[in-house]
Amino acid sequence: MIEDFVVFDFETARGKNPCSLGMVEYKNGKKYREFYELINPEVAYFNPFAIQIHGITYEDVQHERNFSELWDAMLPFIEGKTLVAHNAKFDNAVLLYSLQRYGIDVPPYASFCTLQRARRLVALPSYKLSSLANFFEVPQLRHHNALEDAFVCGELFLKLNRVEEELKLQEEHGMDFPSDYLDWIAEKQGQNVQIRRKALAGCSQLLSGLRFVISGNFQHFSRIEMQKIIVQNGGRITGSVSGLTNYLVCGSQAGNSKLSKAKLNGTKLISENQLLEILIDF
Structure with a gap:
């Protein structure tokens, strides 16, 4: 190593x-x-x-x-x-x-x-x-x-x-070498696959009438995929935060200017996981 x-x-x-x-x-x-x-x-x-x-x-x-x-x-x-x-x-x-x-x-x-x-x-x-x-x-x-x-x-x-x-x-010793770390990795990989499959396949009107702005980097999806998920569930994507914005979806490294505007306009901040909780059994 x-x-x-x-x-x-x-x-x-x-x-x-x-x-x-x-x-x-x-x-x-x-x-x-x-x-x-x-x-x-x-x-x-x-x-x-x-x-x-x-x-x-x-x-x-x-x-x-x-x-x-x-x-x-x-x-x-x-x-x-x-x-x-x-x-x-x-x-x-x-x-x-x-x-x-x-x-x-x-x-x-x-x-x-x-x-x-x-x-x-x-x-x-x-x-x-x-x-x-x-x-x-x-x-x-x-x-x-x-x-x-x-x-x-x-x-x-x-x-x-x-x-x-x-x-x-593990390849050398098989089950004689159990690994909690590899089990953790496998579980997280499985969660990623399952979450992605459910969210990308979903189609509803759960977000109808709601406006979203996306900022930052996300764990399960690219920003383009996040936009697709919101739109196919009835939501609308805009590029900047305004008084009409309902939610700012924040990932890591979310933009400071968007966060400031959201605070000024009273826009609700939600995480990737909170959005997924609305849409799928997560």
């Missing part, structure tokens, strides 16, 4: 041009040290979609150091280390592009991807970092903050390590 590793996460201005980097090093399965820096990508144009995701603008980083100026501080976290990322293909591409851009030699390192590993080990409707964090009950405060995402990914990597290790032991 790998217990010494470094998790890294880039946020980018556009393409492979990094504007922030978070790294968390683990030793013996425990958080050891961390690194976080804003990075001047030396490009003036930031993709508006990227800004919407991570909130970093050109003005935030125009006076920060560029990648090459930060490299000496980054190197101890990378050289000879086992690097872990969620969708490692992307983060490795950003790293290699930046090294090539500034003429820096690529240091030796090993790479693991929690996205690929999760797809191999557990059956879930979504493998987004936020969805996996919800499933494995890893707390997350600021999704798409590079340091926070690196920490969440590190905790997820440890949990996937445990799943893989106990699966191997």
Whole structure:
């Protein structure tokens, strides 16, 4: 089981041009040290979609150091280390592009991807970092903050390590190795499948005349699926909270502006599970 590793996460201005980097090093399965820096990508144009995701603008980083100026501080976290990322293909591409851009030699390192590993080990409707964090009950405060995402990914990597290790032991020893942890995983996977099947198949007028706004990330469904469930049960989806909104359905990382407007307008806040309780025997 790998217990010494470094998790890294880039946020980018556009393409492979990094504007922030978070790294968390683990030793013996425990958080050891961390690194976080804003990075001047030396490009003036930031993709508006990227800004919407991570909130970093050109003005935030125009006076920060560029990648090459930060490299000496980054190197101890990378050289000879086992690097872990969620969708490692992307983060490795950003790293290699930046090294090539500034003429820096690529240091030796090993790479693991929690996205690929999760797809191999557990059956879930979504493998987004936020969805996996919800499933494995890893707390997350600021999704798409590079340091926070690196920490969440590190905790997820440890949990996937445990799943893989106990699966191997169970394959070797069969029922001589009962695992409460694997039983818990199997039960949660079964609950996800059953809940999804019931909710997506449902069609009623239970939500007729009600207006909903959706915000955040959800455990069982994507936001598109949440919209579908509400509409096929008679509800109406709107993009912003107003005095006409009946419910704001909140997942993790719900938008602060929508929460503030809901409070101002007296809109009722409900969770994903509370909505499902209305629609199915949950």
